[in-house]
Amino acid sequence: MSKKVLIASIIAAFGLTGTVTAAELNVYSARHYQTDEELYGNFTKQTGIKINRIEAKEDELLERIRNEGANSPADIFVTVDASRLAKADELGIFRPVKSAALEARIPAHLRAPNWFSYSTRARVIVYNPDMVKAEQVQTYEQLADPALKGQVCTRSGSHPYNLSLGAAMIKHNGAEATENWARGIVANFARAPKGGDTDQIRAVAAGECGVAIANSYYLARLMNSDKREDQAVVAKIKAVWPNQATWGTHINVSGAGMLEHAPNKEAAVKFLEYLASDQAQEYFANGNNEWPAVPSVKVDNPALKKLGEFKADTLPIGELADTVAEAQRIFDRAGYR
Numbered sequence: 001m002s003k004k005v006l007i008a009s010i011i012a013a014f015g016l017t018g019t020v021t022a023a024e025l026n027v028y029s030a031r032h033y034q035t036d037e038e039l040y041g042n043f044t045k046q047t048g049i050k051i052n053r054i055e056a057k058e059d060e061l062l063e064r065i066r067n068e069g070a071n072s073p074a075d076i077f078v079t080v081d082a083s084r085l086a087k088a089d090e091l092g093i094f095r096p097v098k099s100a101a102l103e104a105r106i107p108a109h110l111r112a113p114n115w116f117s118y119s120t121r122a123r124v125i126v127y128n129p130d131m132v133k134a135e136q137v138q139t140y141e142q143l144a145d146p147a148l149k150g151q152v153c154t155r156s157g158s159h160p161y162n163l164s165l166g167a168a169m170i171k172h173n174g175a176e177a178t179e180n181w182a183r184g185i186v187a188n189f190a191r192a193p194k195g196g197d198t199d200q201i202r203a204v205a206a207g208e209c210g211v212a213i214a215n216s217y218y219l220a221r222l223m224n225s226d227k228r229e230d231q232a233v234v235a236k237i238k239a240v241w242p243n244q245a246t247w248g249t250h251i252n253v254s255g256a257g258m259l260e261h262a263p264n265k266e267a268a269v270k271f272l273e274y275l276a277s278d279q280a281q282e283y284f285a286n287g288n289n290e291w292p293a294v295p296s297v298k299v300d301n302p303a304l305k306k307l308g309e310f311k312a313d314t315l316p317i318g319e320l321a322d323t324v325a326e327a328q329r330i331f332d333r334a335g336y337r
């Protein structure tokens with residue numbers, strides 16, 4: 001190598017290093033994990049790209065992205081729930097990403113044209129065996145059965161988790177059946193909806209309700225907790241994978257996408273691809289007791305292991321966007337608030 005070429009390659013190498021260390025990525029996240037530091041730190045370690053994280057509630061971030069418009073520094077938006085991702089998508093904030101790596105890693109039914117799912121959670125049924133029989137609570141549909149009058153607890157019907165479930169039910173059972181279902185649920189309430197999913201699980205354990213719906217990670221969190229009061233809750237309840245004989249248990253996701261005005265597009269794609277890597281999948285999913293979206297990645301989570309395998313709904317998660325507004329109208333009419 002001549003001196004000139006050597007110097008040129010040193011400059012090239014130095015220049016490259018300089019660019020990489022100077023590179024930054026701005027992530028707006030509505031999700032916070034115990035494992036965030038490792039998740040983000042590992043990306044910086046691998047790529048030299050520094051991550052600036054802004055964490056806030058979903059609506060605040062969306063508002064901010066819209067107000068910032070074309071000048072937004074945000075590259076990536078991370079959030080939970082398919083209906084929220086659909087809502088963000090409807091606002092036109094995402095820019096589609098074409099990535100062979102992401103297509104290879106994330107199953108088609110967990111991808112939407114403008115965003116990707118990185119973890120999955122199931123909407124499960126939790127019941128108190130002293131109050132209802134197992135065979136009464138094997139499906140979502142059964143929760144509307146008059147036999148369960150005064151037994152059912154759920155969080156608000158307008159919460160995205162329930163709207164996404166409603167959107168899936170419309171797809172599988174039709175709008176009319178879903179409206180009848182919502183009316184049946186309301187007629188069966190043990191109490192007016194209040195609190196989050198964990199509150200419903202606690203109410204089942206306390207005997208205030210015979211049966212409730214909750215996301216799997218809330219249940220898993222209680223199962224993995226070493227607090228005595230959480231263990232007492234777990235001892236009182238049983239969990240069901242709903243709809244195993246029909247369309248499968250409703251699945252929801254956490255996801256992320258690149259933003260329309262992302263100033264660091266290359267880094268953004270790298271980050272989206274990184275999130276599908278083995279290690280990132282473990283951090284991302286296990287930090288919240290969820291399942292990795294990439295099927296080959298297995299997490300070592302005692303509660304999830306104990307809950308075991310189940311038949312999940314295979315409805316493409318992006319399609320929930322079609323019926324989520326209808327689910328809201330149906331729930332409103334049925335008084336499921």
Ligand SMILES: [Fe+2]
Binds near residue numbers: 215
């Ligand atoms: Fe949640």
